[in-house]
Amino acid sequence: MALDTRAIYITALKNTHALEMQALQIMERQIERLERYPEMADALRRHVEETHGQRQRLEEALSSLSESPSTIKEGILGFVGNMMALGHTPAQDEILKNTYANHAFENFEIAAYTSLLTIADAAGQGAHNTGFQQSLREEQAMAQRVNELIKPTTLRYIELTTAGEKADR
Ligand SMILES: [Fe+2]
Structure with missing residues (x-):
């Protein structure tokens, strides 16, 4: 069955919305658990x-097109979802796994918004693109921030671990 560009656009909006809902869950869970890594907690x-x-x-x-967010939350993240799950398994190096996953997640979102903007243009539905460009810039800034945190976070993890202190999160 062929889908028209409007339907493709609506699907992209719903998928991106589900992605953001998942983003909120993932970040809020980390914020609750983080104790020894205040810079990551602040960024989140x-x-x-x-x-x-x-x-x-x-x-x-979505509401401007008389649509509402999908209630189906599964299947959006796939591979990245598996990586996020890794960070949820209690581990001595939980902070490292979550750092990698956050980096992957923000880049996943960059791809999602770049694709959404392209679909909106192709569908002649550019009315909300200024806002989505803003969202894209926010994802790019967060991806950059996580990238900058990889090294200091790893060094702090090493420092805490070798001092026999709590280092996992
Ligand atoms: Fe994000």
Whole structure:
């Protein structure tokens, strides 16, 4: 069955919305657990605020087309979801796994918004693209922030671990 570009656009909006809902869960869980890595916790806290705005932009675009977010939450993340699950398994190096997963997740979102913007243009549905470009810039900034945190986070993990202190999260 052939789908028209409007239907493709609506699917992309729903998928991106489900992705943001998953982002909120993943980040809030980490914020609750983080104790020894305040820079990562701060970055996540700021990005949770931004993500609420991103979610709202998607909801506005959906409601302007008389659509509502999908309630089906499975299957969006696939491979990245498996990586996120890794970070949820208690491990001595939980912080490292979550750092890798956060890096992957933000880059996944960059791809999702770049694709969404392309689909919106192709569908002649550019009315919300200014907002989605803002969301894309926020994802790029967060991806950059996580990237910058890889090294200091790893060094702190080493320092805490070798001192016999709590280092996992
Ligand atoms: Fe994000």
